[in-house]
Amino acid sequence: MQRHISLIAKQLVGDFLRRFLLSAMLLLSLIMPVFSFQPSGGVLVLDGEDDYAILPLAEHGYIIPRNTNEFTVEVWFYPKSEPEPLEANIILSQQAAFGLKTDDKCRGRVRKKNEVCSYGLAYLETGDVRGVTGINAVIKKDQWNYLAVIFKDTTFHLAYNDQIVRGERGFMTAAVAELPLPKAVRDFFVGGYAEDWLIVKDGQLLSRKTYFHGEIDAIRFSNIARYDLPAKPGFSPFDPPQRFFADAHTLALWDFNDKEGGTRFEDTSGNGKTLTGMNGAATVGGTGVNLNRNPEGEDELEIRQGEDELEIRPGISLATTWGGIKSK
16 A cells, blocks of 8 residues: 555656646746847848859948958848858858858768858958958858857957857957958959859869858948957857947948849948849849838947856867968
């Protein structure tokens, strides 16, 4: 009899614990934020074959001015495919660049079918020395993703969706005044270059820089380091902005809310940097209305989580390559 009562008691305790754990999990699912994003208006559609947009260097110069020692470049984008072997797909490229790489570049961190390896980088200089620093991050296909390159106090940061990683403090002090790249790829490009950029050594193809397949909702360049940044190297939570607004620190802003089917994409910051779509790159869902105007008419204050908590985990590869030394 006592044994029977003991078994019943164990069953009751087990049922209680299962229900408690289930309730706790449901409660946590309600409390924990779910990363999501929806575009506010039109998007730039790129077919991954030959679509791209261009801002000619000869007409507009570099977007980030000479001697700019802090800046932010950010984008909302929706990738629909991943690069082929030896390829890198260009999301945007000039003094800062974003794109997609093959899975192996993220060193085993791409584990699911809907994941893809991305990168963010910046070309930097100090005196006569030029270099490039960048970080690879795992993002997801077939959903909206956020990437931002942020540079301040000689330190490179990459924000990707709901995380931000701070690199070690470097010795480069500003964005390059002139790109140490072939002339054909110095313009500001979105979605790919005018032609694939092949990197060949001893007759062997090492890499092909080619076109991005997907959609882009908005791109913003700023001459300040937006958002609160981690105090120490490593990873921290990040709350990406749902919308980009133009303010006194905005160098360029494209929201692609131009009229449906348009191939000229206005710079809604008012700085006149109009992008031109090529080979079929066009907007879908646009209304021709500037949705990125700050409704209160004041500089936007963008706030994210503080610096007290760093979550260090192996979600990203950090790589810095210095070079391109040039004597004046």
